[in-house]
Amino acid sequence: MTGPRVEDLIRPEIRALEAYHVPPAAGLVKLDAMENPYELPESLRPQWLERLAAAPINRYPDPQAGAVKAAVRAFLGLSPQAPMLLGNGSDELIQMLCLAVAGPGRTVVAPEPSFSMYRLIARVTGLEYAGVALGEGDFALDVEAMLAAIEARRPALVFLACPNNPTGNLFPRAGVERIVQAAPGLVIVDEAYYPFAGATMLELLARYRHLLVLQTLSKLGLAGLRIGVLIGAAEWLAELDKVRLPYNIGVLPQLAAVHALEHAEVLRTQARAICADRERLHAALAALPDVEVWPSRANFLLFRTSRPAAQVHRALRERGVLVKCLDGSHPLLAGCLRVTVGAPRENDAFLAALAAALGR
Ligand SMILES: *Cc1c(COP(=O)(O)O)cnc(C)c1O
Numbered sequence: 388m389t390g391p392r393v394e395d396l397i398r399p400e401i402r403a404l405e406a407y408h409v410p411p412a413a414g415l416v417k418l419d420a421m422e423n424p425y426e427l428p429e430s431l432r433p434q435w436l437e438r439l440a441a442a443p444i445n446r447y448p449d450p451q452a453g454a455v456k457a458a459v460r461a462f463l464g465l466s467p468q469a470p471m472l473l474g475n476g477s478d479e480l481i482q483m484l485c486l487a488v489a490g491p492g493r494t495v496v497a498p499e500p501s502f503s504m505y506r507l508i509a510r511v512t513g514l515e516y517a518g519v520a521l522g523e524g525d526f527a528l529d530v531e532a533m534l535a536a537i538e539a540r541r542p543a544l545v546f547l548a549c550p551n552n553p554t555g556n557l558f559p560r561a562g563v564e565r566i567v568q569a570a571p572g573l574v575i576v577d578e579a580y581y582p583f584a585g586a587t588m589l590e591l592l593a594r595y596r597h598l599l600v601l602q603t604l605s606k607l608g609l610a611g612l613r614i615g616v617l618i619g620a621a622e623w624l625a626e627l628d629k630v631r632l633p634y635n636i637g638v639l640p641q642l643a644a645v646h647a648l649e650h651a652e653v654l655r656t657q658a659r660a661i662c663a664d665r666e667r668l669h670a671a672l673a674a675l676p677d678v679e680v681w682p683s684r685a686n687f688l689l690f691r692t693s694r695p696a697a698q699v700h701r702a703l704r705e706r707g708v709l710v711k712c713l714d715g716s717h718p719l720l721a722g723c724l725r726v727t728v729g730a731p732r733e734n735d736a737f738l739a740a741l742a743a744a745l746g747r
Contacts, residue, residue, distance in 0.1 A: 415708065420711075480617045484575060498520075523719060547577065549586075602616040
């Protein structure tokens with residue numbers, strides 16, 4: 388065989404990475420990826436299909452996805468002029484942010500454990516990455532440690548997931564604000580779980596030019612559309628827009644998002660039901676003697692059992708339930724698993740499988 392070898396061409400930092408792994412879920416109760424368990428109701432389907440059927444798929448989509456932006460502004464109660472950038476999922480917006488600032492000595496800082504894409508995308512785009520450990524036991528934001536890391540590393544970007552994935556807690560606004568005030572670069576408050584948290588830092592945008600709020604339609608019930616939303620000052624968004632690939636939101640996702648957001652009350656009602664079910668699931672887990680479970684402001688729960696997490700994960704899968712095993716991903720997550728709040732019947736299936744897996 389001739390030709391270049393992988394190690395001659397692919398950058399070492401890429402070779403050192405592991406691709407984002409999505410396990411097969413066919414036939415399983417899928418509680419591993421924070422998806423909304425509810426589909427678009429039957430009553431909304433005929434009009435949806437009509438719109439999709441009329442879509443001009445021979446043409447490129449609206450490059451600005453103006454109708455989607457208008458629908459998102461209405462959904463979030465923003466002014467019709469609020470500057471906004473859309474991504475193919477918020478993952479793509481994280482990538483645009485990293486691409487726009489990447490360069491020698493540029494660094495990303497984020498608490499850890501948190502959303503794994505911050506580190507992955509930072510590495511892929513050639514940025515340095517520094518994680519700052521959350522508090523042991525309660526996963527609280529360690530503001531002093533964050534401020535020390537900001538002072539030492541002068542990061543171009545700071546990511547704060549509020550609520551945090553995978554720990555479920557909402558970082559207090561006062562701590563977030565101190566970090567924003569100290570940051571020499573951009574601070575991105577990632578509100579992927581806003582629909583379940585009942586809290587947002589959008590109001591802070593009026594006070595800090597270098598703060599951006601990241602949201603997504605994924606966890607709300609539209610994960611398949613891949614629509615992420617970045618909100619903040621126009622001067623930053625205009626620069627990031629140059630990094631965006633043209634037509635990054637397809638014709639069909641644009642139409643489907645507008646349709647769904649025109650019926651946002653359906654999604655809001657689903658989110659409320661998921662929050663109520665989250666509290667029931669939390670109580671059921673807390674009642675198990677060999678389970679430790681943390682409070683959550685998102686649509687998932689982090690828990691730990693007295694058995695090795697990999698064993699519990701396998702036993703659950705054998706019983707038809709897929710959750711996420713976090714053991715090994717960060718020292719603070721030793722023995723931890725994460726379960727997405729599903730429909731009541733799925734949550735019951737999970738609880739029954741867990742009880743069986745723990746031999747009760
Ligand atoms: C799920 C998640 C995202 C990614 O959402 P997409 O819009 O589907 O790419 C971003 N941030 C956090 C914290 C998440 O948990």
